[in-house]
Amino acid sequence: MARRSSPEINAGSMADIAFLLLIFFLVTTTMDVDSGITRRLPPPVEKPDEDIKINARNILNVLVNKNDRLLVDGKPGDIRTLKDVAKNFMIPVFPDNPLHPGTDLKTIDLIGEIHTSKGVISLKNDRGTSYDMYIQVQNELARAFNELKDEMSQRYFGTKFDNLTREDEIKAINEAVPVRISEAEPENIGD
């Protein structure tokens, strides 16, 4: 009986192929990272007719109509200037000036006594407002607050708010610059 040598597959390059496949999948797989603008909804109101009274000078009204046009404090506004308007509004002004929102004198750990603004930004949109516009407005308002936080953080801790690592420092800044965006109870208009 003739002795046959058993056939063999040349497996020398197998490791290379496996390695290439590994690299290929590493590169093509994407983990989508979820990011977005985080907000907190207010709890439902028990008595819808009872409005909370806020001094008119403490409110900055921002309205977005169904054509995505802005009305800021009763005047036509522009998305490009909204951030600065909101920021100027929220900067605490002392001594008391009736053209600006009132201030509270607070004592905050690590910062000490500080005047904080009583200002509230009231945001209201129609049913026909596009989501894109709404997000842009939210984004601009968030930008105004973030810049204020950065400035406050720079002044007291010498670094940007994002770079703060200590829990108590973050808390102090958040207390000194409260993000107050109030969304009006929806009315069914402007479809």
Add this chain to the structure above:
Amino acid sequence: MREVTMRVKVKLPTATEVQKLEKKSLVMYIYMGPPNNSALYGTESRIQLNDQFSRLEDVAEFIAREREARNEADRNFLTTSLKVHNETKMGIVTDVKQELRKAGAFRINYSTLKGQSK
């Protein structure tokens, strides 16, 4: 890596001031946008919960069920991620937000892409 089949188109808007959503297991998703199959379902924006089109009234039940699925300690930290097509009208979004308020799901996240909007 999505677990649900998309029934609606979701083209997210862009924003610069975004925060990352931290714990994925504590996030529930609500999708809103025009249906993928517009020949069959039209172009009006719809709500999608899990794998199917849903009505506004289903939102409360969806939240309750999602909450039930988490253990007790985590329930207060649940965040609702709203994935909404950028051309959707705010009407439907406001309605959903009202439902969330009623259901007690106060933490929400408007899902956006990071970047400069045009």
